[in-house]
Amino acid sequence: MTFEVTLTFCNQYFTSMKLKSGEIYHVYNRGNNRQRVFYDRENYYYFLNKVRQYLSPNCDILAYCLMPNHFHFLIHANRKTTFRFRQKKALDEISSKSPLKMTRFSKGMQMLLSSYAKGINKKYSRSGSLFRQNTKSKRTSSEFFLEDYSLQCFMYIHNNPVAAGLVQYADEWEFSSIREYMGLKNVDSFCNVKLAKQLLNLDVNEIIYLNNVELPTEVIRKIFR
Numbered sequence: 332m333t334f335e336v337t338l339t340f341c342n343q344y345f346t347s348m349k350l351k352s353g354e355i356y357h358v359y360n361r362g363n364n365r366q367r368v369f370y371d372r373e374n375y376y377y378f379l380n381k382v383r384q385y386l387s388p389n390c391d392i393l394a395y396c397l398m399p400n401h402f403h404f405l406i407h408a409n410r411k412t413t414f415r416f417r418q419k420k421a422l423d424e425i426s427s428k429s430p431l432k433m434t435r436f437s438k439g440m441q442m443l444l445s446s447y448a449k450g451i452n453k454k455y456s457r458s459g460s461l462f463r464q465n466t467k468s469k470r471t472s473s474e475f476f477l478e479d480y481s482l483q484c485f486m487y488i489h490n491n492p493v494a495a496g497l498v499q500y501a502d503e504w505e506f507s508s509i510r511e512y513m514g515l516k517n518v519d520s521f522c523n524v525k526l527a528k529q530l531l532n533l534d535v536n537e538i539i540y541l542n543n544v545e546l547p548t549e550v551i552r553k554i555f556r
Contacts, residue, residue, distance in 0.1 A: 480550065
């Protein structure tokens with residue numbers, strides 16, 4: 332089941348994605364004009380609390396990484412992801428010719444970004460959009476082995492802080508899911524680690540090894556739109 336997903340973020344953010352139940356997607360966005368979206372440690376955890384509240388109930392999160400000016404998620408779309416979100420009548424009447432079609436995932440992403448931006452704007456006395464208008468998604472799963480880039484995306488997401496020169500080793504970065512997979516993070520996780528290991532055929536030794544693998548440029552292109 333596939334829906335065209337249209338998101339509207341407090342008259343600031345708009346994006347459209349097609350998500351199909353049972354597939355794996357790389358979902359990402361960055362700060363408007365490449366500006367920072369996380370200013371201090373508290374911001375990262377504020378955002379993660381929003382993820383736990385609005386996003387994780389509507390998909391299986393397999394991996395994530397928050398960077399100073401952008402974020403990455405690797406998600407598995409389940410039935411809840413593609414369920415139609417029932418909007419209020421006033422929102423449906425915004426355009427009678429082309430009504431908005433929103434899923435539970437799209438509504439969750441809307442609430443995640445808009446509520447986080449509202450909190451940050453208030454805290455730092457700023458105004459205007461915080462994120463880019465379009466949150467992008469790229470399907471990484473495929474029925475054909477050579478066209479499936481889900482594992483490579485998993486690697487890319489966790490190695491992003493190393494590639495950016497923020498840390499020497501992936502597990503030194505506090506704001507990604509790599510520590511959960513290595514058994515170093517004893518928290519209430521919203522990542523579906525068991526499902527990720529099943530879908531990606533992962534074990535702990537492989538994860539440690541994958542932290543040190545540099546992906547070719549042509550492979551990285553495959554996980555972006």
